[in-house]
Amino acid sequence: MCGIFGYVGKKTSAPKAVLEGLKTLEYRGYDSWGFAWLENDKIVVKKAVGKISNVKTINSTPVRNSFVAALGHTRWATHGGVTDENAHPHTDCNDKYALVHNGIIENYTELKKALLKKGHRFKSETDTEVVNHLVEDEIKKTNSNSKDSGPLLFEAFRHSFKKLTGLNAVALLSPNNEIVLAKTGSPLCLGLGKEEYLVSSDAVAILPYTKEVIFLEDNQGALINSEGIKLYDLNSGQVINREPTHLEWSIGSSSLGKYAHYMLKEIYEQPKVLSHIVRNYKDAILALSGVVKSSYGTYIIGCGTAAHAALAGSYLFSKIASRHVNFSFGSEFIYLTNFLTPRSLVIALSQSGETIDIIDSVMEAKKRGAKIASLVNNLGSTLYRNSDYKILLGAGPEKSVCATKSYVSKLAILAILASALADDVVSGMKQVAKASESIEEILRKKYVENVKKLAKKISSHDHIYTIGRGLNYPTALEAALKIKEVSYIHAEGFAGGELKHGAIALIEKGTPVIVFAPFDETYDSIISGATEIKSRGGFIIGVSPKKNQVFDYWLPVKDAGSASCISQIVVAQLLAYFLALERKADPDKPRNLAKSVTVK
Ligand code: F6R
Numbered sequence: 001m002c003g004i005f006g007y008v009g010k011k012t013s014a015p016k017a018v019l020e021g022l023k024t025l026e027y028r029g030y031d032s033w034g035f036a037w038l039e040n041d042k043i044v045v046k047k048a049v050g051k052i053s054n055v056k057t058i059n060s061t062p063v064r065n066s067f068v069a070a071l072g073h074t075r076w077a078t079h080g081g082v083t084d085e086n087a088h089p090h091t092d093c094n095d096k097y098a099l100v101h102n103g104i105i106e107n108y109t110e111l112k113k114a115l116l117k118k119g120h121r122f123k124s125e126t127d128t129e130v131v132n133h134l135v136e137d138e139i140k141k142t143n144s145n146s147k148d149s150g151p152l153l154f155e156a157f158r159h160s161f162k163k164l165t166g167l168n169a170v171a172l173l174s175p176n177n178e179i180v181l182a183k184t185g186s187p188l189c190l191g192l193g194k195e196e197y198l199v200s201s202d203a204v205a206i207l208p209y210t211k212e213v214i215f216l217e218d219n220q221g222a223l224i225n226s227e228g229i230k231l232y233d234l235n236s237g238q239v240i241n242r243e244p245t246h247l248e249w250s251i252g253s254s255s256l257g258k259y260a261h262y263m264l265k266e267i268y269e270q271p272k273v274l275s276h277i278v279r280n281y282k283d284a285i286l287a288l289s290g291v292v293k294s295s296y297g298t299y300i301i302g303c304g305t306a307a308h309a310a311l312a313g314s315y316l317f318s319k320i321a322s323r324h325v326n327f328s329f330g331s332e333f334i335y336l337t338n339f340l341t342p343r344s345l346v347i348a349l350s351q352s353g354e355t356i357d358i359i360d361s362v363m364e365a366k367k368r369g370a371k372i373a374s375l376v377n378n379l380g381s382t383l384y385r386n387s388d389y390k391i392l393l394g395a396g397p398e399k400s401v402c403a404t405k406s407y408v409s410k411l412a413i414l415a416i417l418a419s420a421l422a423d424d425v426v427s428g429m430k431q432v433a434k435a436s437e438s439i440e441e442i443l444r445k446k447y448v449e450n451v452k453k454l455a456k457k458i459s460s461h462d463h464i465y466t467i468g469r470g471l472n473y474p475t476a477l478e479a480a481l482k483i484k485e486v487s488y489i490h491a492e493g494f495a496g497g498e499l500k501h502g503a504i505a506l507i508e509k510g511t512p513v514i515v516f517a518p519f520d521e522t523y524d525s526i527i528s529g530a531t532e533i534k535s536r537g538g539f540i541i542g543v544s545p546k547k548n549q550v551f552d553y554w555l556p557v558k559d560a561g562s563a564s565c566i567s568q569i570v571v572a573q574l575l576a577y578f579l580a581l582e583r584k585a586d587p588d589k590p591r592n593l594a595k596s597v598t599v600k
Helices: 014-028 109-116 129-142 150-161 261-268 270-282 281-292 306-321 332-338 357-367 405-421 427-442 443-457 472-487 498-501 522-535 566-584
Strands: 003-009 032-040 042-051 067-077 098-103 170-172 176-182 189-192 196-200 210-215 219-224 230-234 296-301 326-329 345-350 371-376 388-392 464-470 491-495 512-515 539-544 553-556
Touching: 003 014, 003 098, 003 170, 003 176, 003 219, 014 067, 014 261, 032 170, 032 176, 042 491, 067 098, 098 129, 098 230, 109 129, 109 491, 129 150, 129 170, 150 170, 150 176, 150 219, 150 230, 170 296, 176 464, 176 472, 196 219, 210 332, 219 261, 261 566, 270 427, 281 345, 281 371, 281 388, 281 405, 281 427, 296 306, 296 332, 296 357, 306 326, 306 345, 306 405, 306 472, 326 332, 332 357, 345 357, 371 405, 371 443, 371 522, 405 566, 427 443, 427 522, 443 553, 443 566, 464 472, 464 498, 464 522, 472 491, 472 512, 491 498, 498 522, 512 522, 512 566, 522 539, 539 566
Parallel strands: 296 326, 296 345, 345 371, 371 388, 464 491, 464 512, 512 539, 539 553
Antiparallel strands: 003 067, 003 196, 032 042, 032 067, 098 170, 170 176, 176 219, 189 196, 189 210, 219 230
16 A cells, blocks of 8 residues: 655666656555655655556656665555645655655654644645654754764654654655665565665565565665665664565566556466466475464465455365365454464465555464464565465566456465365366366457457446355355456355345346356255346356356356366456446556555
8 A cells, every 4th residue: 555666876867767666556556646856956846646657757857877866656545635735755844855655653643733833834634744844853853963864864764753653664865865764564675776776665666677675674774875775773773784585576577568457467367377386386385284284273364355265265175175274354363363372373365465454463363372374475575574384376466456366376275285185285286277277268369258248238237246155155255356346336246045045135137147156066056046046137147167048148167176266266357357448447446446455
């Protein structure tokens, strides 16, 4: 939530670098954008409501052969409406420093009151702006001889930052072409290029410059200037040393290429993601299965799409390995931690590894001595760093706000893990390989055209329902989430058997109902449910290996045993994408949403 990007270097125009960095981070928030750079030793701020992707260029005077810094932000509003004034960066009373923030400053009301009393003038309604004025005060206090640069600037910034409560990441640009930054919660990583240094909320924006990154830990800060990056411990103010991590991702994997949207590109990447897992993950999964076997009480958690993968995991464990695993939403698990002991295992699923509801739950579980295993996409993320055992999803950068490839990756790993628990890892791998082949068929032109046709047919409906039983109940939930988040059609997923207990009252003549009917123990019951809906006027869209007379529209998906849930969801992802296009919505930037929910 909110993207921060900063550049200090002499290789390229700093404002241009920030513009490009922000475009890469736009998925983190697209209410408004802004950036700051220096001209004639003065900070220039440019900010506006709207999407950074619509900004073609910025008029800055190019500076050659000397180190120049610039800092920018894409906003997902928390405090204060979506206005130009509330967009970041913010400045102090004298417009000397520019500051950007990701997080929520919980004590900002008290801080603001005290600062107003001292005569500070506020220009925005944000919680962020208090930091500008705190720094202004600290610099006055600590740097009476106005040495507001280098370690002294960092020290003033550190003292101000330490007055904030909540989970925050803040960066400040000084008129001396320096950036200082600190974090207690939201992610920040630093890039170490040649004669250029970077700070970003996500390493993906650093990739065009360098693959050497440092993922800042909580309670660490940094000073970036022409001398490089100096890291600090926020509590002691002491300099610390850390070795950078080498990223394996390639730039190509994060660019749009021939696709109109990231959502579509990432849907098409899914067979590759699955084959990669089948080829390379056997040993890691076998090792994790050993951990699961030796635990006493296993919990599986996730939020949103990751919650649906976690729920599917609970069915996979039961069906394939006859093993009980307790499912919980990441945001609810914190209220269920009383049972945890040092023998408990929490399996946390997260694409970003930064979702605050997951992080809070994991931290609480750790306090109780439980072990943490994570299936996480982002190397170096908070979840990754705090896990005792981890498997990277290997999905590559997922830039569409709507999760697609990270979902199938989680399902694939869980399906193979369940087989490993049943001492038959090979059959899990075979089924995932089958699901991958089936997805390749779904992604063929003719099939995609058919899904597009269906989207056209049902796009004017206000409600769409989805049903599935057993392993395909999570598929129904996930399908509904995809449809509502990108097309804004109200979609709701149900366990197939539950509809007749109330929700069937919603079915009217022509109401589209998507029925997930793989060849498994749920087939006959889900078809009976579909028949009941059809007799009440429902328009039945069957996602199934076999045509059935109850289907008004049939989308065939080949059987892949227990991994069928992996291929079936792809049909819904495509349908959601085309519904969004039909309704003139941008599938990559659903309204009100941001990828990576780092605030409560
Ligand atoms: C839906 C979606 C969200 C995320 C959820 C968890 O398409 O993207 O529901 O799945 O916010 O995010 P991660 O996996 O990053 O923890």
